[in-house]
Amino acid sequence: MSTYGAEVKRVTTHTLQEMKHRGEKIAMLTAYDFSLAKLVDGGGIDVILVGDSASNVMAGHETTLPITLDQMIYHASSVIRAVKRALVVVDLPFGSYQGNSSEALRSAIRIMKESGAHAVKLEGGAEIQESVSRILSAGIPVMGHLGLTPQSIYKFGTYTVRAKEEAEAQKLKDDALLLQEIGCFGLVLEKIPSALAQEVSQQLHIPTIGIGAGGHTDGQVLVLQDMLGINKDFHPRFLRRYADLHDIIKGAVSQYVQDVRDRDFPNEKEQY
Numbered sequence: 001m002s003t004y005g006a007e008v009k010r011v012t013t014h015t016l017q018e019m020k021h022r023g024e025k026i027a028m029l030t031a032y033d034f035s036l037a038k039l040v041d042g043g044g045i046d047v048i049l050v051g052d053s054a055s056n057v058m059a060g061h062e063t064t065l066p067i068t069l070d071q072m073i074y075h076a077s078s079v080i081r082a083v084k085r086a087l088v089v090v091d092l093p094f095g096s097y098q099g100n101s102s103e104a105l106r107s108a109i110r111i112m113k114e115s116g117a118h119a120v121k122l123e124g125g126a127e128i129q130e131s132v133s134r135i136l137s138a139g140i141p142v143m144g145h146l147g148l149t150p151q152s153i154y155k156f157g158t159y160t161v162r163a164k165e166e167a168e169a170q171k172l173k174d175d176a177l178l179l180q181e182i183g184c185f186g187l188v189l190e191k192i193p194s195a196l197a198q199e200v201s202q203q204l205h206i207p208t209i210g211i212g213a214g215g216h217t218d219g220q221v222l223v224l225q226d227m228l229g230i231n232k233d234f235h236p237r238f239l240r241r242y243a244d245l246h247d248i249i250k251g252a253v254s255q256y257v258q259d260v261r262d263r264d265f266p267n268e269k270e271q272y
Contacts, residue, residue, distance in 0.1 A: 011046050011087040013119065013141050013185040019046070019218070020207040026219025028209050029227070031082075032058050032075045036224060038082035045086050047209070049121070049221060050076040052091040052151070057225050064150045065094045069107055076115035089143050090117040094151040097122055097131045104131035108140050121188065123149035125175025129182060136183045144179035146172050147213065148191035161212070163192045176200045188221065189213040191238070212238035 019026050028047035031037035032054045040048060054075050055067035069092075076090045090111050097104030108120045119141035122128055132142050147162045163169040173196075176187060186207045189197045194214025201208040201217050210217030222239065225231045229244040259265035 008084045011085060013087065016046070016087070016186055016207045016219075017205075020205075026207055026209060028219055028221035030054075030057075030221070030223045030225075031079050034078045034082045037079040040224065041083045041086045046219070047221075048079060048083060048086045048088050050079050050088060050090040050115075050117070051223070052093045053223050055093075057223060057231070067093050069093055069096045069110065073111055073114045076111060076117045080116040087119065088117050089119045089121050090115065091121050097135075098124075098128065101130040101134035104128075105134045105138060108135045108142075109138065112140055119143055119185070121145055123151050125171070126178055129178060132179065132184065133182050142184050143186045143188065143209075144176075144184045145188040145190065146175055146179075146192075147189050150190075159191070161191050161193065163196055169193075169196050172196065173200055173203070176204060180204050180206050189217055212236060 016026055026046050027044075028049055029040050029045050030049045030051045030053060031040050032050060037048060050072065052064040052067050052072065054071070055061045055064045058075070059067065059071075061067070072090060072093050076088070080088055092104070092107050092111070096107035104122075111117055111120055120135065121143040122132060122135075123145040125144075125146060132144070135142055148159060150159075163172045169192075172192065176189075179187060184206060186209060187200075187204065188209045188211065189200065190210075191212035194216060197208065197210055197213035198216035207218040209219040209221050211221045223231075226234055226239050227242050229241045229246050230249070232246045256265065
């Protein structure tokens with residue numbers, strides 16, 4: 001059931017800031033298409049992330065690296081057409097912003113103009129400072145992303161918890177403060193120790209959104225297909241499944257196949 005009525009008030013970056021100040025948790029989920037985005041938005045979600053996880057979930061790639069800017073714009077456009085309330089944040093894909101701030105700005109402008117999205121998200125800290133600043137200078141809201149950064153998977157070589165050692169934890173804290181200082185409106189913290197996420201969240205005045213970062217961040221995000229139980233091959237500790245659509249959908253398809261073969265579908269009431 002929807003948590004909002006006929007008069008829908010848009011969630012903005014300012015809304016998220018106010019939620020942090022009030023101590024109200026922020027709920028964020030991914031979506032990549034019109035139909036599911038409409039359901040997610042209708043359920044009262046605060047933020048929809050059009051993540052580069054579409055590379056895995058929608059296209060079946062092993063990593064997030066193959067997805068292109070054009071493909072991200074396609075997914076974001078589909079989501080935007082469905083959304084009436086949530087803030088829609090879109091990942092800049094690998095190769096569209098690293099090492100070239102001019103390219104980063106062009107990529108962000110394309111996403112905003114061609115999809116109608118509300119903000120973009122970039123992975124990394126000091127190493128992408130110039131790109132973040134350049135995008136912000138154009139008036140485009142930016143969300144940061146620290147901790148496990150899937151676009152750097154070949155650098156790290158593993159999806160295990162990040163920032164467990166003191167040096168990496170200190171860099172993460174420094175990067176978080178830097179991203180806040182240059183103007184990011186929020187920050188995703190992925191797969192880091194809960195105590196570190198709590199420390200960072202308390203130090204920042206911008207909201208933090210955790211995934212595998214414990215319960216002390218200002219909000220949480222999950223991949224929609226994971227939490228709905230559509231994908232049953234992914235079993236991280238931080239994932240809670242709220243449904244088992246894998247078996248429901250598979251069962252429905254099997255029943256349809258059987259009904260067609262048995263000449264049970266369509267029946268007399270289901271034809272003209």
